[in-house]
Amino acid sequence: MDGRRDVPSWPLDTGEMAGRIRTHDWAATPLGPIVGWPDRLRGAVDICLSTPLACLVGWGDELVQIYNDAAAALIGAKHPDALGRPARESWAEIWPGLGPLIEAAYAHGEARRIDDFALRPDRGRGPELGYFTVACGPVRDADGAIAGAQLTAIETSDAVAARDALRASEERQAFLLALSDALRPLDDPGEIEAKAARLLAEHLEAGRTACAEREAGAAPHDGAAARGPGVPLAGPGDLVASPSGVEPVRAWTAQEVALVQDTAERTRNAVERARAEDRLRRKNAVLEGVNRIFREALTAASEEELGRVCLAVAEEVTGSAFSFMGEINAETDRLDDLSVSERGWAAFTMDDPNFPYGKVPTGFRIHGLYGRVLRDGRGLIANDPATHPDRIGTPPGHPRLHAFLGVPLIQAGRTVGMVGLGNRPGGYRAEDLEAAEALAPAILQAVLNKRTSTALRESEERFRQFTDASSDLLWIRDADTLRLEYAGPAFEAIYGVRSEAALANGAVRRWIERIHPADRARAIAALRRLRAGERVSHEFRILRASDGEERWIHNTDFPLVDAAGRVQRLGGIATDITLQRRAAERMQVLVAELQHRTRNLLGVVRSVAGRTLAGSVSLADFQRRFEDRLAALARVNGLLSRLDAGGRITFDDLIRSELAAHGVVAREVGGTQVVLAGPAGIRLRSSTVQVFALGLHELATNALKYGALSRPERRLRVDWRLVRGRSEAPRLRVDWRESGVAVTLTEEELSRRRGYGRELIEQALPYQLNAETDYALAPDGVRCTIVLPISTQAAEGADP
Numbered sequence: 001m002d003g004r005r006d007v008p009s010w011p012l013d014t015g016e017m018a019g020r021i022r023t024h025d026w027a028a029t030p031l032g033p034i035v036g037w038p039d040r041l042r043g044a045v046d047i048c049l050s051t052p053l054a055c056l057v058g059w060g061d062e063l064v065q066i067y068n069d070a071a072a073a074l075i076g077a078k079h080p081d082a083l084g085r086p087a088r089e090s091w092a093e094i095w096p097g098l099g100p101l102i103e104a105a106y107a108h109g110e111a112r113r114i115d116d117f118a119l120r121p122d123r124g125r126g127p128e129l130g131y132f133t134v135a136c137g138p139v140r141d142a143d144g145a146i147a148g149a150q151l152t153a154i155e156t157s158d159a160v161a162a163r164d165a166l167r168a169s170e171e172r173q174a175f176l177l178a179l180s181d182a183l184r185p186l187d188d189p190g191e192i193e194a195k196a197a198r199l200l201a202e203h204l205e206a207g208r209t210a211c212a213e214r215e216a217g218a219a220p221h222d223g224a225a226a227r228g229p230g231v232p233l234a235g236p237g238d239l240v241a242s243p244s245g246v247e248p249v250r251a252w253t254a255q256e257v258a259l260v261q262d263t264a265e266r267t268r269n270a271v272e273r274a275r276a277e278d279r280l281r282r283k284n285a286v287l288e289g290v291n292r293i294f295r296e297a298l299t300a301a302s303e304e305e306l307g308r309v310c311l312a313v314a315e316e317v318t319g320s321a322f323s324f325m326g327e328i329n330a331e332t333d334r335l336d337d338l339s340v341s342e343r344g345w346a347a348f349t350m351d352d353p354n355f356p357y358g359k360v361p362t363g364f365r366i367h368g369l370y371g372r373v374l375r376d377g378r379g380l381i382a383n384d385p386a387t388h389p390d391r392i393g394t395p396p397g398h399p400r401l402h403a404f405l406g407v408p409l410i411q412a413g414r415t416v417g418m419v420g421l422g423n424r425p426g427g428y429r430a431e432d433l434e435a436a437e438a439l440a441p442a443i444l445q446a447v448l449n450k451r452t453s454t455a456l457r458e459s460e461e462r463f464r465q466f467t468d469a470s471s472d473l474l475w476i477r478d479a480d481t482l483r484l485e486y487a488g489p490a491f492e493a494i495y496g497v498r499s500e501a502a503l504a505n506g507a508v509r510r511w512i513e514r515i516h517p518a519d520r521a522r523a524i525a526a527l528r529r530l531r532a533g534e535r536v537s538h539e540f541r542i543l544r545a546s547d548g549e550e551r552w553i554h555n556t557d558f559p560l561v562d563a564a565g566r567v568q569r570l571g572g573i574a575t576d577i578t579l580q581r582r583a584a585e586r587m588q589v590l591v592a593e594l595q596h597r598t599r600n601l602l603g604v605v606r607s608v609a610g611r612t613l614a615g616s617v618s619l620a621d622f623q624r625r626f627e628d629r630l631a632a633l634a635r636v637n638g639l640l641s642r643l644d645a646g647g648r649i650t651f652d653d654l655i656r657s658e659l660a661a662h663g664v665v666a667r668e669v670g671g672t673q674v675v676l677a678g679p680a681g682i683r684l685r686s687s688t689v690q691v692f693a694l695g696l697h698e699l700a701t702n703a704l705k706y707g708a709l710s711r712p713e714r715r716l717r718v719d720w721r722l723v724r725g726r727s728e729a730p731r732l733r734v735d736w737r738e739s740g741v742a743v744t745l746t747e748e749e750l751s752r753r754r755g756y757g758r759e760l761i762e763q764a765l766p767y768q769l770n771a772e773t774d775y776a777l778a779p780d781g782v783r784c785t786i787v788l789p790i791s792t793q794a795a796e797g798a799d800p
Contacts, residue, residue, distance in 0.1 A: 013049040029084045059148035062086040076122030105149040111137035131160040183270040196267040289313035290442040307339025310443040318432040321423035336362035347399040368392035373406035377415040383427035409444040473574040482508035496546030516541035552581040648683035678720035683791040698757025708738035738781030
């Protein structure tokens with residue numbers, strides 16, 4: 001042991017510190033010359049020098065320190081002066097943390113350690129923060145007493161850095177998650193940016209953070225040069241953080257800058273999400289507004305009411321306080337309001353008889369803010385209307401205008417009107433203008449549709465009233481399928497089928513089946529011509545479904561074409577001309593009968609004239625007789641002219657007419673002088689009634705002059721009845737009986753006085769009427785029997 005102590009080359013290690021220990025002036029230290037050091041101290045030094053870890057040995061009460069090369073690197077600038085000096089002096093700045101560890105080993109013999117002890121060694125690049133696990137234990141002398149302490153340091157900077165990085169990452173992720181949770185429910189970009197800035201400031205313990213807008217194209221903040229890191233946020237914007245104090249400038253760590261960048265990214269995403277959601281909400285609001293407008297358009301009672309709905313939607317989408325909608329009057333070049341919103345009327349307090357409450361005003365001069373919208377045909381925002389170049393102010397009673405938004409209503413490239421909105425809180429934004437411009441086409445279209453539908457409804461109402469009042473049938477068929485699409489109310493009266501049933505089974509074959517078989521081919525041919533685009537007018541017969549009656553129909557058919565001229569539908573007007581047809585047929589019969597009667601009458605007149613002339617003694621006598629006989633003919637023709645088609649003169653009418661013409665009044669007929677007895681309504685043949693009437697005229701004239709009607713006490717009786725003739729056809733038998741007439745003429749005298757009347761009865765009636773006659777002059781008056789054919793429509797009940 002002593003021999004080794006004398007070896008001048010101890011310590012044997014070849015390192016820097018071994019050399020310094022060998023050459024150090026230990027005599028000037030409490031340890032004394034190196035040769036006098038105890039073996040335990042020498043052993044501790046050997047161990048210290050041989051370990052690759054930083055190691056320090058403190059010996060004696062002052063803990064004079066001896067350290068190895070690794071420890072020298074940690075001691076830094078204090079090396080080599082720290083060699084042989086008390087540890088307390090060398091490590092004064094860290095002694096509060098390191099001293100208790102050393103003292104515990106030296107004073108109490110306790111081995112302790114400190115993990116991740118912070119040191120700032122200078123390793124040639126200036127002081128750098130490092131972390132070490134420091135262990136310290138006692139060193140005993142030969143007697144077992146504690147003579148010193150040995151301290152070993154193992155660097156854990158990398159582990160601490162990794163652990164700190166992990167913790168920082170976890171904290172960053174936790175912060176970012178909390179940030180996302182905090183930003184998620186927010187939908188206003190300003191609120192999102194303010195919230196993110198506040199949370200970041202709290203997390204970084206920064207004096208302030210802010211989201212700052214910058215002009216497009218401007219350079220973002222330079223994080224290295226600014227007091228705080230600045231990173232791009234969203235578009236033209238930065239997120240900037242500044243430290244709590246002004247001096248000294250805080251050195252931001254890479255982790256903090258990264259956190260700001262992550263926060264900026266999250267904030268940007270949240271802002272973009274909010275803006276996207278806001279755009280989506282506005283688009284959805286616009287779409288819902290458009291749907292509401294067109295939905296309400298179906299039930300709105302008027303154009304003005306629909307306008308209020310449109311304005312309510314525009315107010316809701318833009319957040320406006322009131323609104324109006326106007327249309328340019330093309331004739332006056334002034335603005336006529338179409339509608340004022342409910343909010344507008346509520347805010348409107350004008351007391352002007354020219355603008356009464358609730359009545360939409362008209363005739364506004366086109367100027368001011370709304371005039372700018374109308375003249376330029378572009379949307380306009382004026383958030384300070386009082387300073388706008390086009391300001392004109394507001395009339396008394398109009399709500400004060402704080403903000404204005406106007407959008408034009410454009411039709412076919414021409415501005416026809418506008419929607420004006422007012423007083424959105426905070427003023428109008430570009431997105432409000434965008435929403436209003438998106439609504440404008442729908443508003444205009446809805447108003448135009450309403451206008452068109454109102455006109456169409458009024459037209460349809462006029463058409464319905466026309467078709468309801470018309471006895472003609474209006475119908476429409478599809479040109480391709482020929483299916484009936486419309487049938488007016490007259491369908492039932494004409495065809496005998498309700499229009500609803502006809503439409504339900506509107507196949508064209510159902511119509512063809514109702515046409516008379518003889519007319520079907522012509523009707524089908526007319527339908528083909530109609531489908532080819534030709535206007536057609538034709539007539540046909542139908543068999544009416546309700547009663548089977550044959551009816552004549554006149555159809556005026558016309559094609560209905562589209563804009564290209566293609567036939568899309570077939571229209572027509574059907575008129576029931578059955579009565580006209582029957583009237584025409586009756587007219588033909590009447591004309592034929594008139595011609596026949598005229599020929600007969602002329603023949604009778606000629607015969608009467610000839611016979612009268614032959615029996616007249618003078619021209620005056622001829623005139624009197626001829627006029628009387630013409631009067632008889634006129635009377636019977638008067639009766640004939642009053643008859644309906646197919647009508648006939650009855651015998652009772654004829655006999656009464658003739659007696660009345662001779663002055664035999666009604667009270668006499670049916671009295672005691674004149675008796676008429678027979679059934680009423682026996683119809684005479686129109687072709688023979690004139691000659692028969694002349695025969696009755698001659699009997700009545702003779703009775704008035706010479707016979708039963710010449711004196712009151714004389715009597716006339718006329719009986720008539722139906723009898724069966726030789727052909728079993730019914731015939732009329734008329735018995736003319738006069739009484740009370742004293743006849744004094746002999747048969748020879750009667751033969752000489754045989755006149756026109758008796759010739760007519762005995763010769764003309766049998767010849768012209770196929771009548772049977774018997775004329776005799778009895779002692780008390782004339783006895784005449786006439787049996788003649790009658791109309792085949794005569795009443796039944798003739799005597800056998």
